[in-house]
Ligand code: SF4
């Protein structure tokens with residue numbers, strides 16, 4: 507018992523020497539680990555088009571049934587994403603989500619990504635449903651947002667050609 511007491515006191519003395527290990531949140535924010543899984547973000551391509559093609563693979567892969575996707579048709583006059591369809595409705599119920607990352611793994615276009623935002627709070631269960639306008643990242647500076655009017659016949663492919671992993 508004396509041994510445990512000594513170990514506890516040693517830890518306390520170490521903290522006195524090394525300074526506080528706590529962070530004054532929310533003024534100070536801790537950097538998250540590289541593989542941290544926080545709130546989802548729906549990504550865009552550099553040209554401003556949305557990566558999500560409304561295929562619902564993320565919803566199918568979700569073990570908590572937390573994702574709801576509804577797809578609509580793209581046209582070249584009103585284009586949201588490359589290919590035939592885009593997600594006209596995209597919702598995630600954050601009360602159901604267990605942050606497993608299966609949706610991210612299932613997505614063929616790398617559209618849904620679990621980011622580093624851990625600041626989720628709501629007092630009403632309806633507010634826990636994050637809609638597309640909350641999840642979709644803004645277009646980069648100087649880039650058009652969606653929908654866009656594009657040249658006909660350019661964005662025919664839903665899933666971009668990707669290189670195989672090298673390692
Ligand atoms: S992280 Fe897991 S539980 Fe949450 S929405 Fe994605 S697949 Fe579903």
Ligand code: SF4
Nearest residue numbers: 558559561562564613
């Ligand atoms: S986020 Fe990915 S998997 Fe989910 S609907 Fe969009 S493209 Fe499909």
